[in-house]
Amino acid sequence: MSDVQERVAAVPEPGEWDHADRLPDVSSAARTAALVARTSHLMWRLVAERLAERGLSPRVHAMLGLVGERGSLSRREIGQLLGVDGPELAALTDAALADGWIRRLRVPPDRRRYEFYLTVEGERARKAADAVVRAVQEELFGGLDASEHAALQAALGKVAGRRSGARPG
Numbered sequence: 815m816s817d818v819q820e821r822v823a824a825v826p827e828p829g830e831w832d833h834a835d836r837l838p839d840v841s842s843a844a845r846t847a848a849l850v851a852r853t854s855h856l857m858w859r860l861v862a863e864r865l866a867e868r869g870l871s872p873r874v875h876a877m878l879g880l881v882g883e884r885g886s887l888s889r890r891e892i893g894q895l896l897g898v899d900g901p902e903l904a905a906l907t908d909a910a911l912a913d914g915w916i917r918r919l920r921v922p923p924d925r926r927r928y929e930f931y932l933t934v935e936g937e938r939a940r941k942a943a944d945a946v947v948r949a950v951q952e953e954l955f956g957g958l959d960a961s962e963h964a965a966l967q968a969a970l971g972k973v974a975g976r977r978s979g980a981r982p983g
Contacts, residue, residue: 850970853954856954857950857951857954858872860950860953860954861946861947861950864946864949864950865943865946868939868942868943868946869913870939870942870943873896873898873906874906874909874910874915874943875940875943875944875947876896877892877896877906877907877910877916878910878915878916878932878936878937878939878940878943879940879944880892880895880896881916881930881931881932881936882932882936882937882940885931886919886929886930886931887929887930888921888927888928888929888930889903889904889907889928889930892906892907892930907930910930910936913935913939914933914935914936915932915933915935915936915939915940916930916931916932916933916936917930917931917933918930918931919931
């Protein structure tokens with residue numbers, strides 16, 4: 815079983831997250847936290863499953879997005895931005911190199927330094943992964959009308975903005 819498959823398997827089944835009305839009688843703050851956590855877990859489980867069908871993982875998708883947005887990044891920069899290092903970082907970049915999604919080039923004048931660049935195939939993979947995320951979001955949040963969706967985004971953005979120094983787990 816691959817690392818992605820193991821992580822996906824560790825998240826509870828969607829049916830276990832679908833019954834928000836059956837949460838224990840807890841404080842409003844705890845209920846909100848539980849609903850946000852359940853929704854997040856369900857979304858990322860579905861995203862991970864569907865990306866895995868395309869040979870991708872959420873972390874690879876994030877790396878492709880970062881390299882694409884920035885133009886180029888060193889391995890160290892990728893690791894810092896994704897919160898990974900050592901063997902896990904090497905495995906991540908090596909796999910993306912092997913799949914042809916990124917390329918590694920020396921950076922003049924320091925011939926010891928390499929930077930990673932997104933390839934055309936990597937851009938295609940990134941766009942396909944973006945479409946997967948959008949489809950899952952539509953599946954989960956499609957029942958909201960435009961004003962409900964905007965209110966949800968605004969509220970979550972406000973909360974996340976207050977904790978901008980915190981890194982998602």
